[in-house]
Amino acid sequence: MTTSVVLFTRDLRLHDHPPLRAALDGSASVVPLFVRDRAVDAAGFAAPNRLAFLADCLRDLDAGLRDRGGRLIVRSGDLVEEVCAVAGEAGADELHMAADVSGHAHRREELLRDALEARGCRLHVHDAVTTVLAPGAVTPASSDHFAVFTPYF
Structure with a gap:
């Protein structure tokens, strides 16, 4: 059996979490991980209220993991x-994480895949965790993507 790391990003829950479920089903041991990414902070998301909310969410996630015999690693x-x-x-041997739709998330996924593969670790990206369908699964007949604009004031 393998050892898997589950990287929690924006979805900090234990119930109905496909990356965590896949890791638990296919691995002898699972390491839950959250990384406070300095690139996200540098982009202006380190507001005090956001950081307080994040800290509360991480405490709750860690408490849930501890109730189940694990613990959250935070870096x-x-x-x-x-x-x-x-x-x-x-x-x-492998890392599981949720797919995301932002440009930052796509760059992060590419960088992670390359770095992990160079170390012999496989990356599994799970769709439909933060979105109902994978991006591009549903498109309008006239285009390859939806373009929705809010009304001007």
Whole structure:
């Protein structure tokens, strides 16, 4: 059996979490991880109210994991470096995470895949965690994507 790291990003729940379920079903041990990414902070998302809410959510996630015999690993810094460090420390064979739709998330996924594969660790990205369908699964007949604009004031 394998060791898996589950990278929690924007979905900080235990119930109905496909990456966590997949890791639990296919691994002898699972390492839950959250990385406070300095790139997200640098983009202006480090507002005091947001950080307080995040801290509460991480405490709740850790408490739920501890109730089940685990614990949440929390790191801060460059996401790729921190994920690779934890995967190396755990001897992980694979990493599970939720797919996301932003440009930042796509770049993060590419960088993680390359870095992990160079270390012999496979990345599994799970669709339909933060969205109902994978991006591009439903498109209008006249285009390859939806373009929705709010009314001007």
